[in-house]
Amino acid sequence: MPKTRTLTMTIDSSLDNVSLVGNAVRGILENEPGPRHDIPLVELAVCEAVNNAIIHGYDQKEGFPVEVSLSLAKGKLIVTVADRGRGFSTFPDALPKVPAGEDLQNMPLGGWGLRIMGEVMEQVRYSSDAGRNELTMSRAWA
Amino acid sequence: MTVVESVINGVTVLAPLGTRLDAGGCGEFRRRLEQVLARGQKFIALDLGAVRFMDSTGLAVILSALQGLAGEGRIACAGAGAQVRKLFEVTRLDQGLVSLYSSVDQAVDSLARTQGRR
Numbered sequence: 001m002p003k004t005r006t007l008t009m010t011i012d013s014s015l016d017n018v019s020l021v022g023n024a025v026r027g028i029l030e031n032e033p034g035p036r037h038d039i040p041l042v043e044l045a046v047c048e049a050v051n052n053a054i055i056h057g058y059d060q061k062e063g064f065p066v067e068v069s070l071s072l073a074k075g076k077l078i079v080t081v082a083d084r085g086r087g088f089s090t091f092p093d094a095l096p097k098v099p100a101g102e103d104l105q106n107m108p109l110g111g112w113g114l115r116i117m118g119e120v121m122e123q124v125r126y127s128s129d130a131g132r133n134e135l136t137m138s139r140a141w142a
Numbered sequence: 143m144t145v146v147e148s149v150i151n152g153v154t155v156l157a158p159l160g161t162r163l164d165a166g167g168c169g170e171f172r173r174r175l176e177q178v179l180a181r182g183q184k185f186i187a188l189d190l191g192a193v194r195f196m197d198s199t200g201l202a203v204i205l206s207a208l209q210g211l212a213g214e215g216r217i218a219c220a221g222a223g224a225q226v227r228k229l230f231e232v233t234r235l236d237q238g239l240v241s242l243y244s245s246v247d248q249a250v251d252s253l254a255r256t257q258g259r260r
Contacts, residue, residue: 112198119194
């Protein structure tokens with residue numbers, strides 16, 4: 001039975017560091033079996049989650065850890081983004097949908113990160129315990 | 143990030159030269175686009191040929207500019223790479239709000255024609 005393989009990386013909470021995570025995720029997935037055409041979307045979803053941790057969790061203050069864990073097992077990709085900043089007061093049971101696209105004036109300028117995660121990944125979960133916030137995203141990857 | 147501005151056939155072209163239009167690096171792009179809009183330019187081509195990665199913050203800059211135009215102009219994106227195209231696809235902004243072109247010339251031609259009809 002194939003075992004789970006996991007890489008965990010930690011960056012400092014600077015938006016300048018988000019590209020490090022994106023490049024690592026892309027590099028890993030480019031060298032693993034899976035839907036190559038979706039790699040840019042997974043990179044995007046992970047970067048959005050890291051952005052959220054830095055912007056909303058840490059108010060863009062540097063000097064705090066953002067931990068990203070990527071696991072591949074049994075045809076599944078699981079990415080967890082964890083921080084110790086301010087968590088979601090309530091996390092939506094269902095992520096907001098991407099709007100239809102024609103109504104420009106009512107098109108939101110914010111909240112796209114969660115929308116993108118919901119479109120790209122099959123499951124997005126959030127938990128907070130003892131000051132550690134975890135956003136876990138998963139989807140098939142084979 | 144350096145953003146190069148030029149005018150081709152009466153169309154303003156903005157070319158961000160950085161590889162990332164994201165939360166950490168699109169401030170100058172936002173500022174330059176806002177400047178162009180403030181001067182009353184309504185037909186703007188964005189040369190995204192150098193951009194390898196764009197996130198929702200970069201997207202929001204473009205959406206905000208479109209909302210500022212309020213239907214009185216157009217923004218066309220040229221030379222978007224695979225990741226940027228995927229972003230427009232997954233957010234469905236390629237379904238009418240943002241026009242994508244392979245080259246700056248094509249984007250400028252289309253904008254110039256629309257501009258000429260007004």
